Each structure stands twice: as structure tokens, then as C-alpha cells.
Amino acid sequence: MSPLWLLVSIAVLALIGAVIGRRKAMASAGGDARELHSLPNYYGANVALLVTAPALLVLAAWMILQPMLIEGRVASIVPDAAYQDAGALNLLMADVRRVAGGLDLAVAQGALTAQEAHDAEATDLRARLAEIGVAVGSEVDTVILEAAQRYRVLDSRADLARTVVILILALAGFIFTVSRIDRTYRARNSVELAVLVLLIGASTIAILTTFGIVMSMLFETMNFFRQYPASEFFFSTTWDPSFSGRGGASELGILPLLWGTLYISLIALLVSVPIGLFAAIYLSEYADKRFRGFAKPLLEVLAGIPTIVYGLFALITVGPLLRDAIASPLGLGNSASSVMTAGLVMGIMLIPFVSSLSDDIINAVPQAMRDGSYGLGATQSETIRQVIVPAALPGIVGAILLAASRAIGETMIVVLGAGAAARIDVNPFEAMTTVTVKIVSQLTGDTDFSSPETLVAFALGLTLFVITLGLNVLALYIVRRYREQYE
Amino acid sequence: MNDMRFVERTVGNEEVKIAARGVHVYYGDTHAIKDVNIDIADKMVTAFIGPSGCGKSTFLRCINRMNDTIPIARIEGDIMIDGEDIYDRRVDPVQLRAKVGMVFQKPNPFPKSIYDNVAYGPKIHGLARNKAELDEIVETSLRRAALWDEVKDRLQAPGTGLSGGQQQRLCIARAVATSPEVLLMDEPCSALDPIATDQVENLIHELRERYSVVIVTHSMSQASRVSQRTAYFHLGEMVEYGETGDIFTNPRDQRTENYITGRIG
Structure with missing residues (x-):
């Protein structure tokens, strides 16, 4: 029985059981x-x-383990002489x-x-398999055929056992459950337990994945550091990888x-923080409900534009414009690609991050603060500068650091x-x-995962990860430390 | 000379500080205040009492134009302070609010130090020429709010770290710091325990010597303790207004009597 049919039968069984x-x-x-102790539906x-739960869990585990085990068994019957x-x-x-x-496919299609x-x-197996659309790299020899036949036998046995x-x-x-x-019977409590397990599982997956990513990078x-000195990597001011992959000609300074x-x-x-913050202040303090109602989603549309589109905008509009309007006349260079171009466009991309988060944070400052300030005869902008922004500052700093993390990770x-x-x-x-x-350029193309020129990508990635992690920790620290205890 | 001064003082006591004529307030379609006429005397404590939602806080917020910050609020009629219409075009609500201080229901100190909380008003209105003068204003205001002795050693500590009663007195000090002529208090003790309430009530007695105090309260015993005049509000109307003793012992209107004897509200 194929896994799909197994799933269907489990589902049917579950439905009947319910x-x-x-x-x-x-x-x-x-x-x-x-x-009843619980509502009937809980039973x-x-x-x-x-x-479903035990059957699906075992099925998932089986699907992962079966190929691994069978491959081990089959590999052991291949004579050592057949490979180096x-x-x-x-x-x-x-x-x-x-x-x-x-062979399985041929049987399924009726060709054999x-x-x-x-x-x-x-x-003639290679030709016959080619007829049904299965390409085999080289002529099938007896060793492979024998192993393949063995593979089929084990596989079909395992499939049967699985079913x-x-x-x-x-x-x-x-x-078991129906008899109980x-x-x-406290069916409601046991469903509650299942919900708890589900939630724990979901949160664990996120944590484990992060952990897995860090470990693989590590x-x-x-x-990489076994092949390339760490001091060179961290302190060399030259980045000049040689793509030959031979010899120590590469300079890989970060x-x-x-x-x-x-x-x-x-x-x-510098672009996104003032603009974003001012937009947030306008939206939350000055704009009326109707304007805010459509301006805020509109601003957030900026966040939904794919970064590649921003990249195109930088490439064909902003870059040439900056070069022709500023860089060339001032003699600062004649490259359309420049730090300024990328920075400006990235700044535009980050505006909604800063503004949307800051807006929420400013809105969360209690009305009592505003009343208190207005009650003392402060104007609106005095109130914002001296009461609201200071009260919202930890959150605003958090928003800025989040935007910084985005900027650092942008490609x-x-x-x-x-x-x-x-x-x-x-x-x-200048272009930089x-x-x-x-990281992208070191990993694209024909890569050899044992050369430092490729492995350096992981060291770069890990360094970047540590930097953004540090920024996030700093953001959390600032938010916790300076959060004002207003009611 | 002395006699003259006595006469002046008597007249001063009866001098009308705030006069409201035909005041209506609308929140969108809701008619919150209906035709309120009242004369509030100087150097006296006037209490507004009445059941929840009767409009007493709304009317209080008209006196320093705090309702201007609510976009849907609309005010009709005249309110005069010292004979000057505060809803006149030429009146700057920002200046007005420096003259008419306000203390709110829940203590709302700014998330700043105690010193900066009190110095906030004088700073934005430029009342102090130098640091020494500002220090003096802060000290005087904190003394007037009976808080100086408790906080003089930690003026740089955050105002939000004080206890509820201290916070409310800090807010009073903050309001007093701009040397207002009128002090509006919107249920200033409703979030305080009895001891803190007692401190604030004693403070109101002292404040009366310098300011015209208007206090909104839910507690009738508080109104009788602190005020000389009492106004009873009911469903947006001002039903009765007079000497506090009269209102509590001999109410003329049936609704007032029902309220103060505990039958409604």
C-alpha cells in the first residue's frame, strides 16, 4: 500500500472512530x-x-529510516572491488x-x-529503461543489477511491513480509546493534553531549526578555519579570492x-529613521482617523515590495541619477553603482519598518500622558518631543535596531x-x-565544498549572524532596561 | 487701611472667577452637557457631584478647553474667566491651560525624574530665567503639594517610582508650578487609598488660599469635607448649586436629595 493510501485509510479509520x-x-x-464528563464531540x-497521532508519527519516522536502512543493507552486498x-x-x-x-516504474506502466x-x-536494460523515460548514467552491469534487484526485494518487504x-x-x-x-471518562482533558503537545511541538521546531542552522554553519x-588562518580572515583588509581553488593565492579578509x-x-x-519616525508621529498624533486608515496600509505596501524590485529601481533610476546629478559634476566618481545608491534605496525600503513599528509604539503611550502635558499648556509638538517620544523611546530604538538588522542582511x-x-x-x-x-557569489557556480574559497561563505554567514544577533540582544536589553513604567 | 482691606477681602471671596452661561457640549450626536449656568467664586473650593456619566468631568474639561483635544467634541455657550471669554478666537488654549491647571483622575506623572516633572510646565512657558530660579519654582511647588520633605533627597529619581498618593501630589505640584489661577481636579483621589486621600484633601484646603479650586468627586463625604460650594449634575444638567452645607442638609431638588441620601447613583 502506498503512503497516500495509508494516509487515506488512517483518515477513514479516524472518522469512523470519531x-x-x-x-x-x-x-x-x-x-x-x-x-457526560465532557461534551460529546470531545469523545x-x-x-x-x-x-491518527501514533500512526502518523511512526509513518513519518518509517519514511525517513527505511531508505537509510535498506541502502546500508544493499551497499554491504556490493563487492568491495566495484568501487575505490x-x-x-x-x-x-x-x-x-x-x-x-x-524497474518498478516499468512494471507499473506495464512495459515489463x-x-x-x-x-x-x-x-539491454539501459535501452529498455530509456524507452520509459528513465535515464541511467552508464551501461548497467551485473553488480548494479544484482544490487538493484536486492534493493527491490528489501524495499517491497519493508513497504509491506510498514503497511x-x-x-x-x-x-x-x-x-483502546473506544473501549475506554x-x-x-475525561475526554476533554485528554484533548487538552493533545493541544498542549501540539503547541510545544510547534515552538520546539522553531528553536531546533535555529539551533540546526547555527550548528551547520559552525x-x-x-x-574553513582549519584551512585558512582566522587572524587573516578577521583582520586582513584585502578580499581577493582566487577561483582556481589551488594554492593559497586567495586573500579572504572580511x-x-x-x-x-x-x-x-x-x-x-540615516534615510529611513528620520523619515519613518516623522511619518509615524504624523500618523499617530496629527492625522485624523480617515487619513490614517488609508495612509498606514499604503505605507506598509512599501514593505511588501520584493527587494529585487527595489534593486531594479536602484540600478536603472537612482544609480544613474546620482551619478549624473552629483557624483560626476563634483568629481566624486563616475560609477552608477555606489554605496549611496544602495543606501538610499535600502533606506526607502526600511521606512515602513521604522514607521509602522514606531506608530504602534507611539499609539501605546497612554492618553493620560498627553492629557497631562496638554493640561499644563504644552503644544502638540512640545508634548511629542518632551513626553511622548521619550516615553516611546525604548520601543523606537527597538524598531530602529530591527531595521538595522534588515539592512545588514540585505543582498x-x-x-x-x-x-x-x-x-x-x-x-x-564608489562601488563597494x-x-x-x-556569500552569494562564493556559493554560486561550480563550487567545491572543500576549498576555503567556498567555505569562507559559511564563516561570513556566521559572522553576520553573530552581528545581527548582537544587535537584537542589544535591542532587547535597551527595551527592557529603559522601558518606562507608565500605567 | 486695615478696614479697607477687610472689605476688599470679603469682596474678593465673593468675586466670581469663572462664569458659565448657557454651556452645551456635544460629543458627536450625544448631548453631554445641557445649558449649564454657574458662577464659581475665587479662593474657594467648588465641588461637582453627581452619578457617573452626568457630565461633571466634561464640564470641568471645558474650563481649560481640554475638550479641544477631542476632535468630535463641540461646545456652545460662553465660559468667562475674570470676565474674559475663554472660547474667544484671540484666546490661545495653550496659554489658557497654563493659567488653569488640571489634575487628573489617575496620577499621570511623565516618565521623567521628579524634578523634570515639576519643571516641565515652567520650562515650556519660560517662567524661569535661570537654573536657580527653576530650582526655586520646583521647591516651592513641591512644598505647596506637601511632597518636598518626602522627595527632596531624590529629585532625580523617576516620578513613576513614587507611591500612588505621592504621584498624585507630584501631579498637583506639576500643575501648581505654572502658577495657575484656577486648579481643576478630576476625581483626584479615586485611585488613592484613604491615607493618601486624606493627604490630598488637606492639601486642597491649603491650595484654596491661593487658587480657585474646582473638584469633581464621586465621594459625597469628600465633597462635604473639602468644598464650600457644591453643584449637583444629573444627566448633563446642573440641577442644583449652592453652599455645600445647604446642599447636603437641605437640598431643594428631589433628584439631589435622592442622590445624596443614596437612593440613586
Whole structure:
């Protein structure tokens, strides 16, 4: 039985269980729902839960483990003479899988009978598989064919075992819960427990994923530092990777990239913070409800524009404009790609982040603060400057740091707006580049995951992660430390 | 000379500070205040009492034009302070509010230090020429609010860290710091415990010597303790207004009697 059909049968079983569970509960209470411990639906849901949850969990685990185990078994029957190293074995096993899959497909399509597939000869198998659309890398030899046949046998046995185990599990859950249903059974509490487990599971997945990302970056970064000195990476002012992948010709200093990142982010923040903050103040303090009602969503549309579109805007509009209007006349350079271009456009992108968050925060300042200030004869802008903004400051700082994290992690606008030349320069009309851009360029194309030129991407990524993490921690600290205790 | 001064004082006591004529307030379609006429005397405490939603706070907020900050509020009629119409075009509500201080129901100190809370008003109105004068204003105001002895050693501590009663006295000090002529208090003790209430009530007695105080209160015992005049509001109308003793012992209107004897409200 295929996994899909297994799922369908579990679902059907769960549905039947839910109906029967509900009926049995009602029957045990003599048809009066008030006699039951829980609402009748809880009894049904309880049965459905115990039918599906264990069966689905085991099914998921099985789907992951089965290929791994079978592959191990099959690999052990392949004679050692057929391959030289682990890489060759991997390639060979890929062929085994493809042939096995091809034979299965041929049977399923009727091109071969089961018996023919079982007795298939190595000689013309490649051609016959090609006929039904399965491409095999090289001529099928007997070793591969033998392994593939073995693979098919094990796989079909495992499939059968899977079907049986899962169905038994679902049935066991069915019988167990239905038999326990009774007037006093606390179905409501057990459903509550299931909800709790679900919620815990959801939060754990997020945490574990973060942990997994950090660990994978960490291991690759350690690989990198085994091949390339950390002091060079952190303190060298030259970024000059050689793509030959041979010899130590590459210079992989992070400083030019960090400089570009911080310079562009700084300009972006200089643009977005004042504009965003003033927009937020206008929206929350001055604008009437109707204007705010359509201006705020409109501003937030800016946040919904894909960054690549901003990048295009930088490339074809802002870049040439800045070059022709400012950089060339002032003799500051004649590159359309510049830190200024990327910074400006990124700043525009960040406006809604700053304004939307600040607006919410300013709105959260209690009306009593405003009343108190107006009651003393302060004007609106005095009230905003001296009471509201100070009261909302921790939140505003948090919003700004969040925008900074976005700016530091931005890639597309930089590629199209600032170019890809790693350089340390104070002239904002020069092309520079950022950490993220270099991560992309080191990982695209034909990469060799054992050379420092590729692995450096992970070290860059980890450094960036640490920086943004630091910013976020700082933001949290500021918010906690300086949060004013107003009621 | 002395005699003259006595006469002057008597007249001063009866001098009308705030006069309202035919005041109506609308919140959108709601008619919140209906034709209120009242003369509030100088150097006296006037209490507004009445059941919730009767409009007493709304009327109070008309006296310093705080209702201007509510976009849907609309006011008709005249309110005069010292014979000057405060709803006149030429009157700047910002200046008016410096002259007519307000203390709110819940203590609302700014999230600033105690010193800055009190110095806020004088600073924005430029009342002090230098730091020394500002220090003096702060000290005087805190003394008037009977808070100086409790906070003089921690003027730089945040005002929000004080207890509820201290916070409310801080708000009174803050209001007093701009040297207002009228002090409006909107249920200033409703969020305070009995001890803090007692302190604030004693303070109101002292404030009366310098300011015309108008207080909105839910507590009839408070009204009888602190006020010389009492006005009873009912469903947006001012039903009765007179000497506090008269109102509480000998109400003329049936509605007032029902309220003060506890039958409604």
C-alpha cells in the first residue's frame, strides 16, 4: 500500500472512530449529554486523535529510516572491488536506486511484467529503461543489477511491513480509546493534553531549526578555519579570492565586506529613521482617523515590495541619477553603482519598518500622558518631543535596531545598487559590496565544498549572524532596561 | 487701611472667577452637557457631584478647553474667566491651560525624574530665567503639594517610582508650578487609598488660599469635607448649586436629595 493510501485509510479509520466514539459516549449517558464528563464531540475527537497521532508519527519516522536502512543493507552486498572510495560508492548507489526505481516504474506502466523485471538481464536494460523515460548514467552491469534487484526485494518487504505496522497501530489506538469511553471518562482533558503537545511541538521546531542552522554553519566555519588562518580572515583588509581553488593565492579578509555592509546600512538608517519616525508621529498624533486608515496600509505596501524590485529601481533610476546629478559634476566618481545608491534605496525600503513599528509604539503611550502635558499648556509638538517620544523611546530604538538588522542582511539591493567590488573607501559614490553579496557569489557556480574559497561563505554567514544577533540582544536589553513604567 | 482691606477681602471671596452661561457640549450626536449656568467664586473650593456619566468631568474639561483635544467634541455657550471669554478666537488654549491647571483622575506623572516633572510646565512657558530660579519654582511647588520633605533627597529619581498618593501630589505640584489661577481636579483621589486621600484633601484646603479650586468627586463625604460650594449634575444638567452645607442638609431638588441620601447613583 502506498503512503497516500495509508494516509487515506488512517483518515477513514479516524472518522469512523470519531463517530463511534461520540455514539458510545452518548449511549453510556443514556442519550443525555449533560450526564457526560465532557461534551460529546470531545469523545469523538479523542478517538480520532489516538488513531491518527501514533500512526502518523511512526509513518513519518518509517519514511525517513527505511531508505537509510535498506541502502546500508544493499551497499554491504556490493563487492568491495566495484568501487575505490566513498564517493564512488555514492555514485554507484545512485545508479542502483535509479535502476531499481526504473524497474518498478516499468512494471507499473506495464512495459515489463513482474516476472520479466525479476529476470531482467543487464545487457539491454539501459535501452529498455530509456524507452520509459528513465535515464541511467552508464551501461548497467551485473553488480548494479544484482544490487538493484536486492534493493527491490528489501524495499517491497519493508513497504509491506510498514503497511501492516501502521494499520495495526491505528486499529490499536481505535480499539483502546473506544473501549475506554464511558460516562465518566475525561475526554476533554485528554484533548487538552493533545493541544498542549501540539503547541510545544510547534515552538520546539522553531528553536531546533535555529539551533540546526547555527550548528551547520559552525561546523563548516570550523572546516574553513582549519584551512585558512582566522587572524587573516578577521583582520586582513584585502578580499581577493582566487577561483582556481589551488594554492593559497586567495586573500579572504572580511574587513572590506564589513566596511561596505556597515557603510551602506548607515546610509540606509540615516534615510529611513528620520523619515519613518516623522511619518509615524504624523500618523499617530496629527492625522485624523480617515487619513490614517488609508495612509498606514499604503505605507506598509512599501514593505511588501520584493527587494529585487527595489534593486531594479536602484540600478536603472537612482544609480544613474546620482551619478549624473552629483557624483560626476563634483568629481566624486563616475560609477552608477555606489554605496549611496544602495543606501538610499535600502533606506526607502526600511521606512515602513521604522514607521509602522514606531506608530504602534507611539499609539501605546497612554492618553493620560498627553492629557497631562496638554493640561499644563504644552503644544502638540512640545508634548511629542518632551513626553511622548521619550516615553516611546525604548520601543523606537527597538524598531530602529530591527531595521538595522534588515539592512545588514540585505543582498539584492546591494548587488544591483552598489556592485560587487570589495573595497574600503570613504567616498560614498564608489562601488563597494557587502558580506551577503559575497556569500552569494562564493556559493554560486561550480563550487567545491572543500576549498576555503567556498567555505569562507559559511564563516561570513556566521559572522553576520553573530552581528545581527548582537544587535537584537542589544535591542532587547535597551527595551527592557529603559522601558518606562507608565500605567 | 486695615478696614479697607477687610472689605476688599470679603469682596474678593465673593468675586466670581469663572462664569458659565448657557454651556452645551456635544460629543458627536450625544448631548453631554445641557445649558449649564454657574458662577464659581475665587479662593474657594467648588465641588461637582453627581452619578457617573452626568457630565461633571466634561464640564470641568471645558474650563481649560481640554475638550479641544477631542476632535468630535463641540461646545456652545460662553465660559468667562475674570470676565474674559475663554472660547474667544484671540484666546490661545495653550496659554489658557497654563493659567488653569488640571489634575487628573489617575496620577499621570511623565516618565521623567521628579524634578523634570515639576519643571516641565515652567520650562515650556519660560517662567524661569535661570537654573536657580527653576530650582526655586520646583521647591516651592513641591512644598505647596506637601511632597518636598518626602522627595527632596531624590529629585532625580523617576516620578513613576513614587507611591500612588505621592504621584498624585507630584501631579498637583506639576500643575501648581505654572502658577495657575484656577486648579481643576478630576476625581483626584479615586485611585488613592484613604491615607493618601486624606493627604490630598488637606492639601486642597491649603491650595484654596491661593487658587480657585474646582473638584469633581464621586465621594459625597469628600465633597462635604473639602468644598464650600457644591453643584449637583444629573444627566448633563446642573440641577442644583449652592453652599455645600445647604446642599447636603437641605437640598431643594428631589433628584439631589435622592442622590445624596443614596437612593440613586
